[in-house]
Amino acid sequence: MSEESTHGPAVAGVVTAVVGFTSTFVVALAGLAAVGATAEQAASGLLTLCLTQALGMLWLSLRHRIPVTLAWSTPGAALLASSAGVAGGWPAAVGAFVVTGLLILLTSLVPRLGDLVAAIPHTLAMAMLAGILLPLCLAPVTALVASPTVVAPVVLTWVVLLRLARRWAVPGALAVALGTVVVTAGVDAATLAPQLTWTTPEWSASALVGVALPLYVVTMASQNVPGVAVMSGFGYRVPWRESLAVTGIGTVAGAPTGGHAINLAAISAALAAGPAAGPDRSRRWVAAVSAAITYVVLALASGLLVAMVVAAPDGVMQAAAGVALLGTLGSSLADALADPREREAAAATLVVAASGVSVLGIGAAFWALLVGLVLRAFLRRAPARSPVRTR
Structure with missing residues (x-):
């Protein structure tokens, strides 16, 4: 086994984790905060998401020797961020996360449940996602008008990198946003050390219907199903039922410490499963392993990142989250409105x-x-x- 055959996949896995983490962790934190999490609980949630998806990736990639990558549910986080809170507060939100995980696990055991999700028209699922994302994607506009001096560098960095190095546009914008925090606010690295914070789940009917069910639907329709399609496009057959079982168990286990949902990666899956992970398809599973290890390392920064988000000037992190979701908004709108016969219902x-x-x-x-x-x-x-009239 040559050094070249392992070096490419390993680096691709690191890039997969870094891009996936930096592109959407602000959205994940915003979602947790919107449903009642404190800064400590949000940091615990980010840490939990990193660890549970890392463990899931290690299990699936080492067991099947294919580059199966996992992620937290970014559409699910956007759903939470767009909500006006949950009746029952954070404990009820945690209870909804548990139920979401149980539904994902149940889907692996009862294929008919997956068929019901698949029966939801794709146009409507994408329209629902687009509606969830739209208010969040307006944030860069309103923030730019309200605080141009601190928000303009974030937006301009995103625009320039979108032209020169598309993959790094969102991470670059986020780096500028975090740099703004360091310069304008100053953050003590010891303010929030990484730690897990337990919350005993509680359940309410409104949280189950208003959070758990939509979170399950958007996670399945916008992450798990596209994730299988991406992997299939590169010639890999995802162990569907086992992947759902792993992510369902991971979501249930991670919920009491703040994790909202983990699932198959979709967009970032291409970085580990595609040619960027090396010419030898049989060795690309190494990318999933290195991505998992990288997520464990990134988890250690969860407390500090939350402290920086809390200390950020108004509009900076919202702008970074908004530009991170613009691509997803665009693809969701395209899918939602593609069929003229479905257009009114989708709108x-x-x-x-x-x-x-x-x-x-x-x-x-x-x-x-x-x-x-x-x-x-x-x-x-x-x-x-009308009845046919006869003379």
């Missing part, structure tokens, strides 16, 4: 999800999907034919 789903309304304590994502399904069924119903 209705989008605007309800973007509204952020809460009815009966249940958030907008659930109502958006319900409105879309009902309107789609009504519009697709064949109109009654």
Whole structure:
């Protein structure tokens, strides 16, 4: 075994973890904070997500010798960030995370449940995701107007790198944002050492319907299913049921310490499974192993990163999160509105999800999907034919 055959996959795995982590950790923290997590609990959640997905990657990649990579649910984090809180507070949110993990695990045991998720029209699922993302993607605009001196460098860095080195556009913008924090606020590295904080789960009907169910749907539809497709495109067959079992167990185990959901990686999966991980496809599983090890190292920075986010000037981190989600928003809109026959139902789903309304304590994502399904069924119903008149 030559040195070259292992060096390429190992480096690709490090890049996969660094890009995946830096591109979306602000979104994950924003989601946890929105449903009631304190700074310490959010740091614990970030640490937990890194560790559970690292353990899952090690299990799957070493067992099957394929580059299976995992990630936290970024669409799920965006869903949480767009919510107006949870009835019952943080303990109820943790209870919803547990139920989400149980639903993912149950999907691995009962294939029919996965069929039900697959039966949700893709246009409506993407429209719901787009509606969730839209308010978050408006943040760079409003923040730029409100605080141009601190937000403009973040946005400009993203624009320039998007042209020169697309992969590093979001990490670069985030690096500038964190640099702004260091210069303007000053953060003591010892303020938040990495630690796990336990929360005993509680359950409420509104949290289960308004958080657990939409979190399960967006995680399955926007992460797990595309993740399998990406891997298939590079010639790998993902152990579907086992991957769901691993991520479901990881989500349940990580929920009491703040992890909202882990799943198959989608976009970042291409970095570990594609040609960037070396010409030898049989050795690319090494990239998943090195990505897992890198996530463990990155987990050690969770406390410091939360401290920097807390100390950031208003608008800086929101802008970084917004530009990080613009690509996902664009692809979601394209998928949601692609079919003219589905366009009205998808548009209705989008605007309800973007509204952020809460009815009966249940958030907008659930109502958006319900409105879309009902309107789609009504519009697709064949109109009654007028009786034929005879002379």
